[in-house]
Amino acid sequence: MVKTNIPDIVVSRLPLYLQTLNHLLREGKEVISSNELSQHVGIPAVQIRKDLSFFGGFGVKGKGYDIIHLIDNLRNILNLNQIWPMVIVGVGNLGQALIHYQGFARQGFEIALALDNNPKIIGTEIAGIVVQDVADMQAELDRSDIRIALLTVPANAAQSTAEALVANGIKAILNYAPIVLNLPDGVRVANIDPVLMLERLTYYLS
């Protein structure tokens, strides 16, 4: 499927809409106007409508949006109507916390494989996952259809590990290492670095 030309920044707001709509649905709400959604999500109503209009007309004029219907459409747009298996590489403190995190499974992301290079950690079971040797990455990935990786190795191992992942079919990496990864086009990388985010905050603190 060829993607039409939707701005990345528009795509990046859709998950936020989806998250908030899920909350509202759980609270029993059924229909919502762009204006009310705007209050919850902190994004101007006109921008929400514009963003959605890239993909279709999901609302009813005079009424607003049927929440279930809109959730369903957003999930389709974001390819969330499937389980996404993931590999996590690096089972230290952070890696273990992520394996335990319930939020992934709730949204259809499943940590299907955990890899580490530490003999003390290989073979241990964490939340039902037995940690495998990172040396067996190729064999393990070959017999799976995992395309997403969580990268939680130390900074100095991040680049080479990422390259190995890509060589074995990984197409998207959520990178927790505090380093800029240099990877071929076509591989999507998102970075989570709390220190960088803190440094953005301290700028504004007097």
Added chain:
Amino acid sequence: MVKTNIPDIVVSRLPLYLQTLNHLLREGKEVISSNELSQHVGIPAVQIRKDLSFFGGFGVKGKGYDIIHLIDNLRNILNLNQIWPMVIVGVGNLGQALIHYQGFARQGFEIALALDNNPKIIGTEIAGIVVQDVADMQAELDRSDIRIALLTVPANAAQSTAEALVANGIKAILNYAPIVLNLPDGVRVANIDPVLMLERLTYYLS
């Protein structure tokens, strides 16, 4: 100090420059051109120069930037020439992993206080920090000058906990809960939600 009108998006790139410059310095490099920095950081050279020019002329024409000098200036701009004490609220798996994380201290962020409401966790020591009762938040924050919080409580407790933190002087929150916080102007919030980031990635996966 009144901040002049620097675009947020410019500020948000500075920590990335700083991170990369620190790497380069550790590798023994002393001077770098915007072009070479561009390769490492993945941002166009002209944009790096433009960003920096909001704050001054840190380079030498014909030569480039003295790395130590530029790092020093960036640290000043971002208010990083001090230790920033932080409170973490919520000492579950993720909270514990963050307390253990060495990367904060390395960049001058110190978790000075850890709070939880679970009697089994209160009083335990993690990486040298004794977890306090969140009920004592006011007393604990009153006798500190903590202005930054890491929020790692469950989603349903995040909003009320954030409000309590703000009522006790917190000015910046790094929010790990998968929810949009609604807080008064003047409080800075940054969100870290791996699920939202994964959902941005799956959009592009066929």
Added chain:
DNA sequence: TAGATTGTTAATCGATTAACAATC
């Protein structure tokens, strides 16, 4: 000096927002 590279102005590009017709 010649070459390299910065810092800045002006042009371009793209995103946000205002205005409003369409319509439930």
Added chain:
DNA sequence: TAGATTGTTAATCGATTAACAATC
């Protein structure tokens, strides 16, 4: 129908980038 709200066009705003003078 009147009122409300969407979806879209056009205007505005702001960010990126091209061009280039300044200068080490």
